[in-house]
Amino acid sequence: MARCRKFVHMARLLRYRLENLCALTAALCVIAFPLAANARTLIIEGLSEAPLKWMVDRDPRGIDIDIMTEVLNDMGITDYRFQLVDNGRRLLHNAQNGSSDIILTLSQNAERSQYLQYPDEAHLLLDWRFAVRIEDRDRITFSDFSDLARHRVGAAAEYSYTDTFWQSGLDIEIVAKNDLLIPMLLENRFDVVPVNYLSTLYETLRNGQREQIAFIYPPLRRAPYYNVFSKASDYPDKDAFLKRYDQIIREMRNDGRLATIFQDYLGPDGLDWWQSQYQN
Incomplete structure (x- = not known):
């Protein structure tokens, strides 16, 4: 009888621990992957302007492209598309109506802030x-x-x-x-x-x-320039995205990944440019 009670107690304890483990795992999944649930293709637009962004045989290239790709890789987001438009008026029109989700490399002003959501971190000066x-x-x-x-x-x-x-x-x-x-x-x-x-x-x-x-x-x-979200975009968890985006840009600044991208396109001048932005 005592052995039976001991077995029941152990079974209850195991079930309690399993329930707590499942709850912790679920919570960690929500924290780690808040952007993955119900996500769709992320549309990222910009103007063609080398060396920031341009297309080579429909393959996006440039400093902006590499920075944003690095950010998305860190987030675990794989469903995204870069597309370049031919003029600034169209770029901002698409941002206003939500046809695009993220717009690459814009300065900040009061008018744009009405329909664009800016991160805290500027990726370029x-x-x-x-x-x-x-x-x-x-x-x-x-x-x-x-x-x-x-x-x-x-x-x-x-x-x-x-x-x-x-x-x-x-x-x-x-x-x-x-x-x-x-x-x-x-x-x-x-x-x-x-x-x-x-x-x-x-x-x-x-x-x-x-x-x-x-x-x-x-x-x-x-002037600082930002990668910004369209307020009209219906991409899920934009606030969580921008919070994580800011964190990754800071990490890239500190661990040398930003400097490496600049050097890839600008050679030794890329390091000088990096130092003039963040170390002076």
Whole structure:
């Protein structure tokens, strides 16, 4: 009889422990995989702009693509699609109506914040810098616009740069297209030109002009850019996604994965760019 009672007690204890184990396992599954339940294909859109994102035979490439792919891999999300659109108006229209879920690399402003949900972490700090010929890198410096008063400054029409740039009192010669600035700089028609640092760096690496130009630090303008969620999107658990996204971006910044991606596309300049963003 005593042996029977002992057996019943052990059976109850085992059932209690099994019930607790099942409950703990279920809770851990909810914590670990809050984004997987009832998920569908995640639609990620952006503008084609190398080296951030572009298509090669329908295969997405670029810094943005690699960063977001790394994030999704960490989350365990495999059902996603990158698609690039041809203009910014269409990109924002799709975000407003929920046709896309995530939009790659946007700056933040009050108007966009009405229909976009921003993470806390910016994955990029994009900037505009002055470029000079390599032989002038020690002669021309920039801490104030007065430093450029004696030099020939070129700029592209319809580019905002900053209000202070246009109001600086410099003798600025305006050209029709932005892609004329570097060739005219190298032809000695200008001494200094403001350029999008990342795209100019990438293009000059590709066309063999990188060794002919230098970029002046600090930037003329710098702004954080985000990968953002459409508020109209019906993708499940967006709040949980963004919380985990922020955590992964911080991890990638600290463990060197972001720096590695930058170097993959920009070589040694990628490490310099990384250090200028996160270590200065």
